[in-house]
Amino acid sequence: MTRQLRPAPGSDRSGATRLAGHAGGSATAASRVLAVLDAFGPAHASLTLSEISRRSGLSLTTTHRLVGELRAWGALERGADGRYGIGLRLLELGALAPQGLQLREVAVPYVDDLHQATRANVVLGVRDGSDVVYVEALRARGAVRLMSRIGGRWPLHATGTGQVLLAFADPQVQEEVLSGPLKAFTPYTITDPAALRRTLAEVRRTGVAAAENHLTADAPALAVAVPVRGAGDEVVASLGVTVAAGATQAQALVPVLNATARGISRALGAPSAQPAVRRRP
Amino acid sequence: MTRQLRPAPGSDRSGATRLAGHAGGSATAASRVLAVLDAFGPAHASLTLSEISRRSGLSLTTTHRLVGELRAWGALERGADGRYGIGLRLLELGALAPQGLQLREVAVPYVDDLHQATRANVVLGVRDGSDVVYVEALRARGAVRLMSRIGGRWPLHATGTGQVLLAFADPQVQEEVLSGPLKAFTPYTITDPAALRRTLAEVRRTGVAAAENHLTADAPALAVAVPVRGAGDEVVASLGVTVAAGATQAQALVPVLNATARGISRALGAPSAQPAVRRRP
């Protein structure tokens, strides 16, 4: 296998994901299919055929045929305006992701309660490579923050949820992130490896991550996150809330956040959360 | 275009989705990739390589290479037990589905409130071919009904949510469903085209669909659903609740259900729901 296991572990999906230069380049048929899908992203949820062609680096002819096949299968669909978008078949398939389905099914009631109790933005994230992917996200009524939504993906170092996952991840994963470039989203984003290392140690010590304005500076935001543990007591997810910075007493959120996380952990069978108090008769 | 637009509009995904017999058969490379993905389903969320090979009808060699590529890209991932499952990358991609993302983002607060108020199973579904696909699903605390979850797919005629979508769909779609086989899930499922036609007319007249035990007979269940309209006043989704049959006064659910649906419709810009009452200052 000449390919890297994970060519570009997320982080860099702002521009088009062109295939390797076609000069002498050998692209597999499967990679072309994936390149078509890769053309879509949060900022490009609907595209014309030509746009898909450009962003994927495929010839218009090839794009045309592949899009036709993907559409027949249901992976893509054509809207009323003639533009292409992701089809419901992919939504159906994506919902089968183990960390998405099982985890979300178990956690939703707890996350729901937390959202109702705090009225804050609540997210539940899992680690995928060097990124955190949200499997559940509930927006506060007022906040129109589009940062957090199901399927959202961000570098681990730039969010509270990600920092928790990174802090409890394999040392190997940590080193990979620490040695790689740490993209800055705002001036407050941690970009110094040493500072990140200190932060992670602090997260491990306290069991809580607090990130202020690491991801966006539009509206001062404070993210607080805690780990969720699975049957093997390993950290399988991260539960976080985001509130207006300086607003309410952020520290007051920690107990209820921890209580919710423990509830989910217990439901997942985590030993450390097993002193059963039984959430409800 | 010699291909059918939608070869097999859902409904039949119980068994393996073998490719057309390989005897003289010509399968495109893209179709092989899709066949691999097709091997996964609600009842087969994690598979071994050999299982994928069998269910997709591809040779073990081809399966091995394709799975490798899909895994490198993030479409598939290998669990701790060595079995393959859907990767988070597909969850991320599926979340971009227009009817999934935009609609869900707008509707979640309303659906959330409805769930909190009624404590019932709540689903929000859109039509895809002859099926209804759930883009949001909230389970009641007690009920462990696995019928309704995000990404769930059921024939239109067998659920209340689907009947609403079918009743307001293009006549062409209706005829397609009415002329096709109507699979029975329980003895109560409507399988007679004439009966279904009457039901649809009733749904159009009253604006409400009530389906009892159409999908499952384990626990007597009653599903009530109403339409959600978009900017063009066309029905874009269906909002439904499922409660224990005979239990609480099901009719009492209709007003709150309608109120919620109107709220979503208004948020989507539906003219008929525009006499703005402003949900919240």
Place this chain on the structure above:
DNA sequence: AGTTGTCTTCCGCGGGGTGAAAGCGGCGGG
């Protein structure tokens, strides 16, 4: 009418994809 952009169709060449076969490793039973 000219221009630009899009989508669609057709066709011949070439190289990536395919299946068969053999090698690898773990498991359980004789």
Place this chain on the structure above:
DNA sequence: CCCGCCGCTTTCACCCCGCGGAAGACAACT
């Protein structure tokens, strides 16, 4: 212990299918 079974991985050579170029159909501006 040794063997057979099962699932996974790797290699290889042929050949068919997918690729890109080019040209045509269509729509929207200028």
